[in-house]
Amino acid sequence: MDLTWNIIRILIIAIVLINEIAALITVFREKRDIAATWAWLLVLTLIPVLGFVAYAFLGRKPTRQRMERIQTATQLELSEAIEEQKKQFANMMKPKKATKMTYWRTVQLFQNLDDAFFSRHNHVEIFDDGNQLFEKMFQDIEMAKKTINIEFYTIYNDQIGNQLRTLLEQKAAEGVEVRVLYDSWGSRGVQPSFYNQLRANGGAAAQFLMTRSNWFDFRINYRDHRKIVTIDGKIGYVGGFNVGDQYLGRVAKFGYWRDTHLRLIGGSVYSLQQRFIRDWNATMQGTPNQILHYRRFFPPIKVTNATTPVQIVSSGPDNQLETIKLGYLRLINAAQDHIWIQTPYLIPDDSMIDALKVAAHSGIDVRIMIPCKPDHPFVYRATQYYARMLANEGVTIYYYENGFMHAKTVMIDGKMASVGSANLDYRSFKLNFEINSFIYDPQITDRLEQIFMNDIRHSKVVTPEMFTQQSLWLRFKQTASRLLSPIL
CATH class of the missing domain: 3.30.870.10 (Endonuclease Chain A)
Incomplete structure (x- = not known):
């Protein structure tokens, strides 16, 4: 009996050691950001064998070819x-002309990052x-x-x-x-x-x-x-x-x-x-x-x-610049009055969190609307975690209750907006191929904001106090899901 238990113990230790070595090799053989690296180490080491099954679905990068x-x-x-547009914009950015239109810097950003054509x-x-x-x-x-x-x-x-x-x-x-x-x-x-x-x-x-x-x-x-x-x-x-x-x-x-x-x-x-x-x-x-x-x-x-005026901007894992995310950051950092966002998945990285915090603490009206129900359980719990975090920083969080909210819209000061396929999450920023339209028109932005205001009629505000009343089990699921957010 003792011999049998010794053999089992040795096998378990061997499996754990092999799993740990395989986890280190698997994670570090591909270049990825530090948050995703630690998240995958957590999964692969704490969930032996099954963690590698999850990695096969979620972690492997596309082939170089x-x-x-x-x-x-x-x-x-x-x-x-x-x-030709790049040359024209370079002239427009000279000090005497830089104040002509507030959105030229955003236009120039996309020209430089994505060669995005600007259509007037x-x-x-x-x-x-x-x-x-x-x-x-x-x-x-x-x-x-x-x-x-x-x-x-x-x-x-x-x-x-x-x-x-x-x-x-x-x-x-x-x-x-x-x-x-x-x-x-x-x-x-x-x-x-x-x-x-x-x-x-x-x-x-x-x-x-x-x-x-x-x-x-x-x-x-x-x-x-x-x-x-x-x-x-x-x-x-x-x-x-x-x-x-x-x-x-x-x-x-x-x-x-x-x-x-x-x-x-x-x-x-x-x-x-x-x-x-x-x-x-x-x-x-x-x-x-x-x-x-x-x-x-x-x-x-x-x-x-x-x-x-419209610019069509694309991003994806073929380009490490995360162009659409940088465009979102540019809009948020340029805001003077309000920032209104609709997204089904709210899993922002640190740069986006900091930008939203700075805006909210600067007195800018920051509102984010998310669904009241999940379509992906882990993703939704992580979304709730970040909604709670941002609510504590002064961001107004809405739960849309008239069905499922899937819009991906950002509206800034009634002047500029973005509509497209990219959510406010790691997956859209780093992992998937996305495309957005960036619109520099107060009239179109106003229409989008009217739609947002109409959606508020079908939503409820979730305050920090309401988040604190959630059960310990729900908050645990949110926190646990948040640890996996870089790979969700």
Whole structure:
């Protein structure tokens, strides 16, 4: 008996030692920030074996070859225009002219970090309801004459997903060039055969970066979270909605789905078109489906009475600069009166926390609206933790109670705003491919703020006192989830 226990004890010690060595090798063989490093060490050492299963889903980075395919994709048609804009902005930044427009520094930031094209004249239409959005989007698709390019994190095999697929099949049969790019994890359950008829009609569809399947490439992180639609190179859509019945309030678990999306007409569509083509070419690299003759995708756009300046900004793990996060920080630090934010996931890093704290303690009206219910339990508990932390620093926290809040909007002083796919969390800042529109227009910002005020009618303020009344068990779950926040 003693011999048996000694053998078991030796085996346990051996497993622990092997696990510890493997944990150190696994975490340190890839470059990552210190918070994520410690979080993974915690998981791998405290949860032997099973921690490595979690790492397989959440921790592995994309292969170097895949990142190079994104990084080396050319800037296409806008390269010369962007370089000319940089020269113009450099002149505008001279001391005598620097005060002309308050947002030029933000514009310049995105020019330098992301080569983001600045478009001065755009029509912008805001949608905060999925049914209205898809009705308009489908009308635009039906009118398409030449090209339809679609890129979504999620396209489900459900009622709205099948409506979209059928419509795209019809347009492809009419001779319109149709391309669909989707994320295999976000669209889980949808097989490549879902698009067989589209391909038979002359269209094309592919999983982002040609992921074979989630069984062979089961990374939850480093996903294509972008939402892009361009039609004939003249009409574009960008925002927070995906394609699925739940985004139209048809799933009882979530109820009404509150999100924000934009319809754009103007030069900003060129940027959406360019982003799609770069993602498509990175996915199709070395295949006949790659877009080589792209000038036809950038037709002249004639718009009248269009006065909204817009920059389309993208970020992702292919670029370590975290461009969209830095854009958020730029807006927050520039605020003089108020900062209003809507996000389903509030898991900010230290730089974002400090910026929000500084603003709140400077007397700026900082308000953040989050959902009142979870769609991912660990993520939601971490969101609650940071909501409690920020409430204690003077930030007003709202729980949206009329369904699920999924909008990703930032509004500053009634002057500037951002709408897109990026949440206020580590995943959007560091791990996923995102795209946002940054808008420099008081009228559009005012409309977004009116929507925010209307959402307040369906929300409750959660005060620091209310947070202290939460049960010890709930607060423990929040704190524990917060320890994992760099990898959620």
